[in-house]
Amino acid sequence: MSMQYDYDLIVLGGGSGGLAAAFRAAQHGCRVAMLEPGELGGTCVNVGCVPKKAMWLAADLSGRIGLAAALGFDVPTRAALDWKELVVHRQAYIANIHASYLKRLNENGVVRVPRKGRLVDAHTVECSDGIRISGAHILIATGAHPQRPDIPGAELGKVSDDFFHLCSAPGQVAIVGGGYIAVELAGLLQALGSRVTLLVRGDRLLERFDAELTAQLAENLCHQGVKVHFNYRLRELRRDGDAVVAYGHDGPSDGHFDEVFFATGRRGNSAGLGLEALGIEVGDKGEVEVDEWQTTAVPSVHAVGDIAGKVGLTPVAIAAARKLMDRLFGGQPHAKMDYENVASVVFSHPALGAVGLSEEEARARFDDVRVYRSNFRPMLQALANGSQRSLFKLVCAGPEERVVGVHLLGEGADEILQGFAVAVKMGATKSCFDDTVAIHPTSAEEVVLMR
Known part of the structure; x- marks a missing residue:
């Protein structure tokens, strides 16, 4: 690596994308500095995916206790929750993640600077304490924040x-x-x-x-x-x-x-980074404009994650950061993120997941579209006289019935979707599932895939 600069890579932001980039660059032998004034992990770990999933699990347990009561178990229909006790366990779990990240940064030789940073030029960052450091490449991974609407009150x-x-x-x-x-x-x-x-x-x-x-x-x-x-x-x-x-x-x-x-909605954390002075464009939602290689108008400055305005998902930020580091430092000049057919999950009750095209998108793109669906009450809901329904859709296109979209609303959708995501990316057809996937009855209702 060149010794012209203090570091090979300076990362602004210690969220999922920034951490993934720092770890991968360090594995390629780079000298890395990370500027993060707050807790490591960014939105996902601190006020997003991780604490949300903890609360979702608690909500799921609450629902299951109610179903258990309906089935005859000697439990209250609605069990009381000590919310503060739940928060204690949730925050202890998050604290362990913070400690794990810090340990990995130290083990990989990444210098953590607990300061905000501002770009001075294409290779120089000024920390909020006035100290300047230089890097061959600068990665913006400062994430986004929720915004309020412009209304009275x-x-x-x-x-x-x-x-x-x-x-x-x-x-x-x-x-x-x-x-x-x-x-x-x-x-x-x-x-x-x-x-x-x-x-x-x-x-x-x-x-x-x-x-x-x-x-x-x-x-x-x-x-x-x-x-x-x-x-x-x-x-x-x-x-x-x-x-x-x-x-x-x-x-x-x-x-x-x-x-x-x-x-x-959310807005990218691009204010105060000095981007406009360098000619780096910022979008209407505060997102940093990047090309298909995650690079801005300044070749040495890049962006990943929510701030890049692509797909606002933690796994996508991690994958994009690793691809970028492989391209810049790993001898893989053609490595770039593929944003097609990215699996996405909403942790509703039950969870909703999707990969590929919706039925509406498929019909707008293809002349020949066939949809297979199954809408049913899961067995536990049926036994307990519950009203929640699950829905499974397979969207196929062309005479060969290539699977272009899979949509799931039901228990375990987040886990089941992963296998379908691989199948969609590999161009699987419906016939691939005909002899391998058995749809079994899971309630008093008939469960079949039907057009």
């Missing part, structure tokens, strides 16, 4: 980060939004004791997912007790004593809530 609402500061379930909760964060928070809070109202601006949930699956998800949420209002345009929030009142454009007061959460 927006300061009265909270964002998804604030959910993890709760120590008890609020009584009445409004969640503004219809994306995956809104859906996940709605299911979690409803299962853990809140009464949730979901205020959705559009006419459906999860616009990037298959419409039939999201319609079934909306029905499931309603059966769980969540009130879902579509085509709702929030005008303002006002304080009324201890409550927050939501007002829509199409009517008077729409409800008094103990808490209102905004799940109305």
